[in-house]
Amino acid sequence: MFESLAASVFDSAEGFWSWFLDIPLKVILTIVIGMIAIYILRRVITSLTERIAIGQKPRDVERTADSAATADPAAAATGAAAAATEAPGTTTGAVPSSAPVADAKRRRKNMLMSPQAFADALNAANPRAAERRAQRARTVGSVLNSSVNIVVGTLMALYILQTLGQPIGPLLAGAGVVGVAIGFGAQSLVKDFLSGIFLLIEDQFGVGDIVDLDGGVVGTVEAMGLRLTQVRAFDGTLWYVRNGEILRAGNSTQEWSRAVASVQVPLGTDVDVVRAALGRAVDRVKNDPEVADSLLETPSVRGVDAVDRMGLTFTLHAQVRPAQQWLVARSLRVAAHAALLDAGVVLATSTVPYEDGPAGA
Numbered sequence: 001m002f003e004s005l006a007a008s009v010f011d012s013a014e015g016f017w018s019w020f021l022d023i024p025l026k027v028i029l030t031i032v033i034g035m036i037a038i039y040i041l042r043r044v045i046t047s048l049t050e051r052i053a054i055g056q057k058p059r060d061v062e063r064t065a066d067s068a069a070t071a072d073p074a075a076a077a078t079g080a081a082a083a084a085t086e087a088p089g090t091t092t093g094a095v096p097s098s099a100p101v102a103d104a105k106r107r108r109k110n111m112l113m114s115p116q117a118f119a120d121a122l123n124a125a126n127p128r129a130a131e132r133r134a135q136r137a138r139t140v141g142s143v144l145n146s147s148v149n150i151v152v153g154t155l156m157a158l159y160i161l162q163t164l165g166q167p168i169g170p171l172l173a174g175a176g177v178v179g180v181a182i183g184f185g186a187q188s189l190v191k192d193f194l195s196g197i198f199l200l201i202e203d204q205f206g207v208g209d210i211v212d213l214d215g216g217v218v219g220t221v222e223a224m225g226l227r228l229t230q231v232r233a234f235d236g237t238l239w240y241v242r243n244g245e246i247l248r249a250g251n252s253t254q255e256w257s258r259a260v261a262s263v264q265v266p267l268g269t270d271v272d273v274v275r276a277a278l279g280r281a282v283d284r285v286k287n288d289p290e291v292a293d294s295l296l297e298t299p300s301v302r303g304v305d306a307v308d309r310m311g312l313t314f315t316l317h318a319q320v321r322p323a324q325q326w327l328v329a330r331s332l333r334v335a336a337h338a339a340l341l342d343a344g345v346v347l348a349t350s351t352v353p354y355e356d357g358p359a360g361a
Contacts, residue, residue, distance in 0.1 A: 026163045034156035041148045049141030053134035136200045143197060143226065189227070191244035196226035199243055205251045210323065212250035213241055252325070256296060259328035261316045262305070263336045265345055269312060275301055277343040278314060281335035285318075291331045294324035299332060 158168050205211045205221055211231065212218045219233035229246070231239040265274050282299040285291055299318035306313035316332045340346045 023163055027160050030156055030159050030163070034152055038148060038152050041152070042145050045141050045144045045148065049137045049144075052137040136203060136206065139200050139224070139226070140197070188242075188244060192227045192242050195243040195246065196224075196229075199229075199246070199249075200224070200226075204249050205254065208323075209254060210252045212252070213239075213246055214248055217241055253322040255322065257320050257322050257325040259299075259318050259320050259325040259332065261329045261332035261336065263314050263316065263333065263340070264311045265314065265340065266311045267307075267309075269345055271304060271312070273343055274312070274314060274340070274345055275303070277339040277345060278316060278336055280342075281332065281339035282316060284335045284339070285328070285331050288331060291328055294320050294328055296320055299328075 158172075161171070162168050199205070205224075207221050207224060209221050210219065211221055213229070213231060217231050217233075217239045219231045219237075219239065221229065222232045222238070223230040225243075227243060229241045229243055231241060233239060263278070278301045282301060285299055286295065295318055297319040299316055302315040302317060304312050305315045316336060318328055318332070320328045337346075
């Protein structure tokens with residue numbers, strides 16, 4: 001009796017393990033491998049996007065910079081000693097002995113310059129560059145993480161169904177029909193998402209930029225998503241623009257800007273006198289400490305751009321840092337007005353029309 005009971009238990013255990021090692025084990029392994037794949041892919045994507053977002057310096061660049069900083073002083077000393085040996089008639093501090101040191105310093109500076117240092121310089125020129133890069137990187141990373149979840153999860157579900165003996169051919173066909181129906185019904189939503197992804201990848205504009213999205217939407221970008229872009233107009237209106245509806249985008253604050261100030265003087269005014277007065281105005285703006293940091297080039301006077309019944313139109317312009325064109329343009333107008341008053345070109349009681357700045361200035 002006990003032998004028959006043990007045999008039945010053994011047969012049951014053997015049958016259980018035979019069953020468990022077939023379908024259940026395959027399902028468990030599929031789920032475990034899929035979860036591990038999702039975890040690894042998400043970690044890799046998040047790590048890469050965070051490195052891009054915070055502007056972390058690559059390790060090989062850091063090692064190159066460290067080795068260059070360590071090796072160059074010794075090379076400079078060796079070069080100086082060699083130069084002193086080759087020129088025995090020279091004394092300490094002469095030009096032949098100091099030249100290798102200067103060359104070594106120059107080489108060290110060139111070796112220490114890296115793409116990261118160049119990016120840091122650009123970020124210093126445009127404080128919003130780092131914020132834009134971080135937002136763009138994290139948004140794209142979020143999209144990639146969601147894509148990984150969907151793709152790997154779908155593959156896991158299909159393989160589990162196939163393991164359970166369910167035919168996946170009709171399911172795929174049905175899913176294709178449903179997908180086509182949903183695609184037709186939500187094509188505008190898909191268009192918005194795809195347009196949002198390309199806006200972020202191509203860096204057409206970012207948070208803090210002053211843009212013109214056509215249709216009267218002009219202002220500062222406050223938020224960017226995959227479906228909507230929020231733009232704050234100068235009067236406080238907050239515009240919600242679908243990314244799929246953006247046919248053209250004008251960015252007034254990307255990389256660099258140009259300050260343009262137009263000034264009119266009465267007809268019959270001596271052009272040379274006006275140019276001299278505007279030249280003094282340009283020098284005043286260039287030496288203004290509140291404006292000098294915004295300039296990327298010395299302002300200049302282009303000359304007479306128009307002649308009409310209102311008078312002669314002169315244009316002053318300068319390349320400036322992003323979003324600083326309106327500040328510099330206002331300073332140019334004020335300095336030009338003061339210089340024209342001092343030169344007697346215009347009178348204090350007369351009216352000299354100036355061109356208004358763009359919306360959002």
